[in-house]
Amino acid sequence: MSSIMGWKQQQHHLLSKIANSDGHSEDSLYFDGWKAYDKDPYHPTQNPNGVIQMGLAENQLCFDLIEDWTKRHPEASICTAEGIKGFKDIATFQDYHGLLTFRKAVANFMGKVRGGRVTFDPDRIVMSGGATGAQELLAFCLADPGDAFLVPSPYYPAFDRDLRWRTGVQLFPVICESSNNFKITMAALEDAYRKAQEANVRVKGLLITNPSNPLGTVLDRDTLKSLVRFINQKNIHLVCDEIYAATVFNHPNFISISEIINEEDISCNRDLIHLVYSLSKDMGLPGFRVGIVYSYNDAVVNCGRKMSSFGLVSSQTQYLLASMLSDNEFVERLIEESGKRLATRHKVFTAKLLEVGITCLKSNAGLFCWMDLRPLLKESTVEAEMALWRVIIDEVKLNVSPGSSFHCTEPGWFRVCFANMDSETMEVALQRIQSFVRKPKEAAEVPVAVKAKPLRNNLRLSFTRTRSRRFEEFVMSPHLISPHSPLVSART
Numbered sequence: 001m002s003s004i005m006g007w008k009q010q011q012h013h014l015l016s017k018i019a020n021s022d023g024h025s026e027d028s029l030y031f032d033g034w035k036a037y038d039k040d041p042y043h044p045t046q047n048p049n050g051v052i053q054m055g056l057a058e059n060q061l062c063f064d065l066i067e068d069w070t071k072r073h074p075e076a077s078i079c080t081a082e083g084i085k086g087f088k089d090i091a092t093f094q095d096y097h098g099l100l101t102f103r104k105a106v107a108n109f110m111g112k113v114r115g116g117r118v119t120f121d122p123d124r125i126v127m128s129g130g131a132t133g134a135q136e137l138l139a140f141c142l143a144d145p146g147d148a149f150l151v152p153s154p155y156y157p158a159f160d161r162d163l164r165w166r167t168g169v170q171l172f173p174v175i176c177e178s179s180n181n182f183k184i185t186m187a188a189l190e191d192a193y194r195k196a197q198e199a200n201v202r203v204k205g206l207l208i209t210n211p212s213n214p215l216g217t218v219l220d221r222d223t224l225k226s227l228v229r230f231i232n233q234k235n236i237h238l239v240c241d242e243i244y245a246a247t248v249f250n251h252p253n254f255i256s257i258s259e260i261i262n263e264e265d266i267s268c269n270r271d272l273i274h275l276v277y278s279l280s281k282d283m284g285l286p287g288f289r290v291g292i293v294y295s296y297n298d299a300v301v302n303c304g305r306k307m308s309s310f311g312l313v314s315s316q317t318q319y320l321l322a323s324m325l326s327d328n329e330f331v332e333r334l335i336e337e338s339g340k341r342l343a344t345r346h347k348v349f350t351a352k353l354l355e356v357g358i359t360c361l362k363s364n365a366g367l368f369c370w371m372d373l374r375p376l377l378k379e380s381t382v383e384a385e386m387a388l389w390r391v392i393i394d395e396v397k398l399n400v401s402p403g404s405s406f407h408c409t410e411p412g413w414f415r416v417c418f419a420n421m422d423s424e425t426m427e428v429a430l431q432r433i434q435s436f437v438r439k440p441k442e443a444a445e446v447p448v449a450v451k452a453k454p455l456r457n458n459l460r461l462s463f464t465r466t467r468s469r470r471f472e473e474f475v476m477s478p479h480l481i482s483p484h485s486p487l488v489s490a491r492t
């Protein structure tokens with residue numbers, strides 16, 4: 001033990017501040033759910049009582065279409081008999097501008113995903129390693145260490161890693177509340193801005209995710225316009241993460257920031273507007289690590305392109321995707337079919353939850369639901385949320401994500417993903433949730449008798465000492481989920 005401590009101390013002196021910091025936070029308590037899944041993964045026949053992974057925002061519903069296209073186009077890969085003639089050129093290509101055919105195809109895809117209402121210039125497409133790399137690249141271009149971005153909460157937990165860890169940038173949450181369906185209000189924005197100023201922190205930008213992870217909602221036109229006015233008035237940047245753009249499966253339609261800045265009644269300094277995109281969600285290809293920065297600011301495009309040398313997309317991947325994404329018929333069918341399948345999943349999932357009285361925030365996008373388990377909490381505290389979360393992992397055997405990991409200020413919300421599994425597994429997950437909620441109260445871990453609303457109150461959990469200790473550990477350490485941890489060999 002002491003030799004480990006000694007070794008750690010020695011490393012501390014040998015390594016940089018970044019290497020010694022825990023800005024990546026893969027030791028966070030939130031990893032427990034991932035570890036539980038990793039140790040005991042569900043399999044329908046080999047491990048039917050294992051943990052089902054519902055913490056992974058992956059889109060696996062249209063793989064058949066992508067696989068089918070790949071089979072029908074062997075020439076699109078340089079590693080087939082049909083495509084081998086391109087092997088040498090592509091294997092040696094490493095220009096950080098990227099293949100023009102790839103940039104054109106991505107620009108075309110981005111336009112199609114936005115319903116053809118807007119076009120994108122291939123010369124503004126800057127590559128990076130996923131949206132993860134794109135966010136960091138932008139933070140490096142727009143802010144100095146100590147500067148801050150405002151981020152409406154609840155927000156994607158790994159922003160704390162992606163924007164802060166290596167750049168030294170800070171994030172200030174803009175608190176959104178369930179009382180108005182977590183909408184971003186001007187009052188909350190002004191409040192977050194003021195708090196940063198009071199702390200003597202320079203605000204360099206506002207970062208929004210539209211459609212939202214974890215809410216699965218889209219921003220309406222008026223809100224988008226008010227955000228554009230806000231950032232122009234303050235002269236700060238607006239970074240729009242639109243990586244869930246094609247996951248919108250129901251009305252209202254998705255409106256991109258790129259449409260808003262074209263509208264006549266809005267006056268906007270375009271140098272302040274930047275998009276982050278990736279093929280991880282809309283295409284379901286997170287392993288390809290295709291991330292995009294699309295900036296309307298020439299200097300950012302210029303600098304970002306140079307920086308992209310640190311996170312290029314492999315030219316083999318560019319080559320394949322250039323071909324796939326310029327097949328308009330395929331792309332249109334994929335987008336349409338993906339929307340239909342997501343809509344069906346969402347409908348079945350939320351209806352089954354409702355059968356046992358569980359509601360979700362009304363949503364029309366994303367790969368997840370924002371599930372309201374507030375009635376199951378013993379009290380409205382993060383401590384009680386963590387207690388319920390442990391029961392869901394250990395007893396219900398589902399890895400879901402607690403709202404506190406998304407910086408949600410109201411305990412009791414959970415994000416639950418539904419597109420990273422087949423429908424049979426989803427059925428099993430739903431049965432588990434249903435029987436957990438229907439379970440007689442003595443079977444629930446440490447129930448508390450409450451008179452009103454018997455069904456839900458049966459499930460109210462009391463807080464054990466072990467959990468209390470867990471909570472202390474949790475509040476003492478920075479909160480962050482790292483979706484790409486090598487430790488858990490899992491993704492988002």
Ligand SMILES: Cc1ncc(COP(=O)(O)O)c(C=O)c1O
Binds near residue numbers: 057130280291
């Ligand atoms: C809002 C948001 N931005 C960025 C990312 C990272 O995506 P990528 O896999 O392209 O790095 C995710 C992944 O879940 C996300 O939800």
